[in-house]
Amino acid sequence: MNIYKREMRTKLVSAAIWSASVFGIVILFMSVFSAFTQSTDMIDMIMQNYPEELLQAFGMSGVDIGSVAGYFSMCLLFVQLTLAVQSSIYGFSVLSEEERDMTADFLLTRPVTRTKVYFSKILASLTAMVITWAATWGSTFFNIEVFSGNKEYDPAIFVKMMAVIILFQLFFFSTGLVISVILKKIRGVLAYAMSLAFGMYMISSIGSIIREETLGYLTPFKYFEPNSLIIKGRYEPVMLIICCSVIVAAMVSSYILYIRRNIHAAS
């Protein structure tokens, strides 16, 4: 409990800052919504006249960028990018920071098992991520309510979009976690975290531009692509399974590796 509290004290501030950034992104995008829709009525008309497979290629099939959900999916991409960075930072730093700050031998000589250390630390990060997740829900529904104007929208689709965000966060968290325990020493967390998050983002966007679907299996940005969610109204089972298995496998292996890890102590 003490370790958890100690971790939470620093994580709370960080979670608050990240939540505020998410809110900022959503409000930035949604505030231009009405200006944007005025100019997109044309797009919709043209888009309806285009062959189905063509639109599908761009993940645009049946999605109307002028609708609240269609427009929001664009914004959600950036929210996801931010959350990906946050989760990766948490994942990479939570177990490795003690060694970097030379406090690992202090912590691990306390009369607690490593299992307990592991779970307290993970739990604290999870709490912070859930807080940010909740903030994402809040900012989404708040801003949609305020800025959607007289446009109708279906809240169910937004609930679906939001519900999987936590899996998305967990994917980055657990991948970061397992990499951080595999490597002997991590000097700068940010370099790793940014490479993971932006690398995945890049794979996803270039994948959709050049329409290479196999790239989609690699990156969580494609697992929960809002556009396909809007069209089909449900998640892709394959993607969901891939994501969950990656999370479980990464969590379990990071636990096993951490328990038997050689800790680099301050000399």
Next chain:
Amino acid sequence: MNIVARELRDGLKSMLTWCGIFTVLVIVYMTEFKAYAYNEDMLAILDGMPEQLMDVFKMNSFNLTTLTGFYGILFTYFALMLSIQAILKGNSIISKEERDKTVEFALVMPVRRSRIITAKTVAAVVNCIVILGFLYGLIVITAQQYMPEEGFTEFLWLLILSTFIMQMVFMSIGILLGCVNKRYKRGGYIGLGIIITTYLLSIVTDLSDKFDFFKYITPFKYFDTLAIKTDMKLSLLYVVISIAIVAVSLTAGYITYRRRDLYI
């Protein structure tokens, strides 16, 4: 000179990693390009696309079936990655001494602090140039098999040059962050915030005319690949703004680092 050599050796591993990442990316995308290269059918499909839709994907003025068009779109992402690398490199090259608790050792050596900063800046610049130069060589070599069209060499050169300026802007901001922040951890996070914010702003600028002034704030908009292609030159105004940012950041970095307390 010792410090420069020392820093270069220290950064060698990450430099090689970046070169490796770019090798994989360029080879994968060049293989993908096969499907597009001068493919008339594909061109017909793309031509039929509604203009506004293409706009979202920045495809309207780029012909994906040519090397120029392909890299015109792709390069935005390369520039993004290189900017991230540059700002983190700039920050960490200064702040890592404090993180690794070697700052006392470094600063009791008989060199002035300003010389340390100079040497580290030189090392960071070399680092950026090597990665960018590697990417350039890689693209030139892989492009040979598709027989680059006229103007591609020049276009690519401008892209590289604009990316280099962006790298320098972000690197100098990174160095400033490393010099100013007493807590070494904070600098990196601020750098991260700067990258995400400016990248976001560069996207939002396209959405509405109201946000037009953002293009002066975000380096990602300074050298729009589209504008480079039409004008075949870099906009002088933004080159000047970039140089100003670099000059201000580095000067401020020197001044603050010379007289600041160290985190031990």
